[in-house]
Amino acid sequence: MFRPSLNDLTAFVAVATHRSFRRAADEIGTAPSTLSHAMRALEERMGVRLLNRTTRSVSPTEAGFQLLGRLQPALALLDEALEAVAPFRGNIAGTVRVNAPRLAAGFLVRDLLPPMAERFPDVSVDIVVEGRLVDIVSGGFDAGVRLMGSIPKDMIALPLSRPLAFVCIAAPAYLDRFGEPRSPEELHRHRCIGHRVPSGKLYRWEFERAGQELVIDTNGSVILDDEELMVDAAMKGLGIAYVADWAAQTGLSDGRLRRVLAAWTPAPEAIGIYYPGHRAVPPALRAFLDVAREV
Structure with a gap:
């Protein structure tokens, strides 16, 4: 009975798991074409098709799913055995x-x-x-x-x-010119720096005080998808930003930024x-x- 090498079996698990020769090749450290040829050679030697291939995708056949389901725990046990000697x-x-x-x-x-x-x-x-x-x-x-x-x-x-808390920040010069909002509702009268999340939507600012929760849709002439850039924009006086406190820490410490609506800060996450x-x-x-x- 033909017994594949451990390298071949590991490569098959990578391809079947990622469903991509490119991603599997990146994980293993080889070329996608080399990996594809290796899988075809494995299938020929085993006498069974393990992978369905199209120009756009790769997926396990029924036989491939059976093999994958048995190989994954076996390789995990092998990893555990090898890691047991790591302290030595x-x-x-x-x-x-x-x-x-x-x-x-x-x-x-x-x-x-x-x-x-x-x-x-x-x-x-x-x-x-x-x-x-x-x-x-x-x-x-x-x-x-x-x-x-x-x-x-x-x-x-x-x-x-360190939990993550969100804060409203602005440059002192901006607040001197436009005033400081006393409640989240007053943000509608201010320039706000928008935050576009990976889904493409604009992030809605969340506030909380004494059990009262508010979610605000803000308007502004600047919309960014990076919190560090949002902090930089606030430092330049472009408006009020709503960012994670980690991002604003340096600017708050050296006085280039001031917190606003601190009493409305939601609980850290x-x-x-x-x-x-x-x-x-x-x-x-x-x-x-x-x-x-x-x-």
Whole structure:
């Protein structure tokens, strides 16, 4: 009976999981054409078609689904066996691929990566900035960073120590010229810096005070899709911005920005790092999580 190599089986799982030769090739570190030829050779040697191919997509056949369902837990057990000897290798090494929105990526770079580099210099952290929610498993990521409420239930989540609060900010010069709003309703008389979210819609500003919640649609001559640019626009006096406090921290500290409507600030939201719970945690990812627990 023909027994494929471990490399062939691992490559098949990558293609069948990603349903893309290009993404699977990126994960494995080879060319898509090489991977396609390898899969055809595997099918010929096994005597069964494992993948349906079109010019636009690739998907497992019924036989491919059967093989994939049995290989995934088997390869996970193999990973666990190999990781069991990791403590005996000395230094932890490897790459951790993380998917995160830009704001969370900034937090990782400022607060998490410095101690990570100090304690685990042989671990590389590959951060991909993405505004929309993605499937980190099919995307080939080890972990993701999102609001705790938006993390899928089948993932293991680790809350970060710093929750995320949203604040209204403006430059002192703008407030001196146009006055300071005393309630969210007064924002309609102000220039507001709009925030376009990845779906294409404009973000509606949310406020809360003594149990009263308000959602405001704002008008303004500037609309941006990046919070750091929104902060820069506010510093230039272009209007009032509604941003995460992480993004505005420096400007508030040095006086280039002032908070407005502070009494209407909604409760902070927890941010978490999440990762799949159905497979063993690689040593590099475990090191990353250990540092995250401390920052």
